[in-house]
Amino acid sequence: MININNLNFGYSKHKPLFKNMSMRLSNGHIYGLLGKNGAGKSTLLKNLAGLVYAQSGTLDVMGYDPAKRQPALLEQICFIPEEFYLPSVKIDAYIKANAPFYKNFDHNYFADLIKEFDVPVEQKLINMSYGQKKKVIIAFGLATQAKLVIMDEPTNGLDIPSKAQFRKIMASAMTDERCIIISTHQVRDLDNLIDTVIMLDENDIALKATVEEITAKLTFKKVKEIDDSIIYAEPSLSGYNAVMPNYQQEESKLDMELLFNAILAEKIKFKPLFS
Amino acid sequence: MEFNNNKAIYLQIAEYVCEQILLGKWKADEKIPSVREMAVEMEVNPNTVMRTYELLQGKNIINNKRGIGFFLADDTIDQVKQYRKTSFIEDELPNLFRNLYLLEVDFDELKSRYQTFVSQNFNA
Numbered sequence: 001m002i003n004i005n006n007l008n009f010g011y012s013k014h015k016p017l018f019k020n021m022s023m024r025l026s027n028g029h030i031y032g033l034l035g036k037n038g039a040g041k042s043t044l045l046k047n048l049a050g051l052v053y054a055q056s057g058t059l060d061v062m063g064y065d066p067a068k069r070q071p072a073l074l075e076q077i078c079f080i081p082e083e084f085y086l087p088s089v090k091i092d093a094y095i096k097a098n099a100p101f102y103k104n105f106d107h108n109y110f111a112d113l114i115k116e117f118d119v120p121v122e123q124k125l126i127n128m129s130y131g132q133k134k135k136v137i138i139a140f141g142l143a144t145q146a147k148l149v150i151m152d153e154p155t156n157g158l159d160i161p162s163k164a165q166f167r168k169i170m171a172s173a174m175t176d177e178r179c180i181i182i183s184t185h186q187v188r189d190l191d192n193l194i195d196t197v198i199m200l201d202e203n204d205i206a207l208k209a210t211v212e213e214i215t216a217k218l219t220f221k222k223v224k225e226i227d228d229s230i231i232y233a234e235p236s237l238s239g240y241n242a243v244m245p246n247y248q249q250e251e252s253k254l255d256m257e258l259l260f261n262a263i264l265a266e267k268i269k270f271k272p273l274f275s
Numbered sequence: 276m277e278f279n280n281n282k283a284i285y286l287q288i289a290e291y292v293c294e295q296i297l298l299g300k301w302k303a304d305e306k307i308p309s310v311r312e313m314a315v316e317m318e319v320n321p322n323t324v325m326r327t328y329e330l331l332q333g334k335n336i337i338n339n340k341r342g343i344g345f346f347l348a349d350d351t352i353d354q355v356k357q358y359r360k361t362s363f364i365e366d367e368l369p370n371l372f373r374n375l376y377l378l379e380v381d382f383d384e385l386k387s388r389y390q391t392f393v394s395q396n397f398n399a
Binding site: 028029030164167168171172174192193194195211212215221251252253254255 | 278279280281282283284286287311314315316317318319320321322323326
């Protein structure tokens with residue numbers, strides 16, 4: 001689905017964001033893109049969607065170069081940015097103007113999603129709250145039936161019931177033909193939806209592994225005391241939340257926040273485990 | 276569903292399925308929710324549910340009828356009990372033994388408490 005080869009990118013010449021980054025992504029997965037503020041999550045997503053252009057290296061998205069912005073590719077990409085602008089029209093007018101760009105646009109599905117998300121159809125988009133606007137563009141994006149779904153912080157601004165609806169909608173939107181990439185800081189909102197973790201740090205990919213691979217190699221658990229086997233630990237009420245090599249083939253639940261902090265703190269120890 | 280943090284999600288979903296079977300909510304030979312339906316209900320990745328269903332298939336608790344869906348095996352209750360018994364003996368019993376030993380609970384006391392518990396909860 002996506003092939004990134006030796007990507008170099010930066011907004012200024014002196015400050016590269018990605019140095020020789022390479023990665024392959026395939027359909028049938030929900031990738032969770034993690035990284036500190038400024039690590040380049042949104043920028044990587046924009047590279048894939050053809051909104052910014054690589055300085056060198058190649059990007060192949062479904063056989064196209066996204067920088068060429070060919071309509072045949074763009075109609076297969078659903079991009080939900082974190083910041084967006086919606087015009088002063090009602091939903092009907094918005095659909096009339098924008099749906100024709102996507103030849104597989106599913107109007108019934110869009111209506112179902114809007115109903116499920118409880119978005120008022122009579123209100124002008126510009127007067128809606130941020131959360132309501134977000135629900136409109138998520139519904140629109142999924143109704144395009146695009147094969148590549150890119151979402152930048154999709155749960156930001158969603159209220160509590162909407163987050164649960166969002167998880168249900170994404171669980172049903174994930175098909176074998178689709179590749180879904182979600183960048184997020186709100187890992188607790190989404191951790192059970194993500195099957196592969198991609199973590200950006202220091203101009204490159206610090207980790208790309210499926211949840212299954214991660215929990216086969218590492219175990220996440222509460223311990224009373226710290227010993228040498230522990231790679232990283234954080235104090236908790238009853239001891240420590242720890243990450244350690246999975247010697248006993250335990251089937252623990254991946255703690256994504258702990259993994260994130262562990263990789264930032266102990267990058268060198270993780271490298272040999274996931275190479 | 277509320278998941279706890281102690282065990283992989285796919286195993287927690289397997290326990291949920293086993294519980295539906297033992298409680299008689301799902302019956303032998305019946306079709307069970309599809310991977311997608313289950314993923315939506317649990318708000319998890321469909322690949323996770325697939326992993327659960329593969330596990331349960333390996334334990335002969337469910338069968339995959341190609342093109343139709345997943346069904347409970349005819350002897351599903353026996354298979355569930357066997358699966359749960361193994362995981363109980365491996366995962367929970369050592370903890371119980373440890374406490375029995377540390378707290379010096381003898382087998383006679385344990386036996387009478389067990390019998391009281393069964394008669395109070397299951398009218399056996």
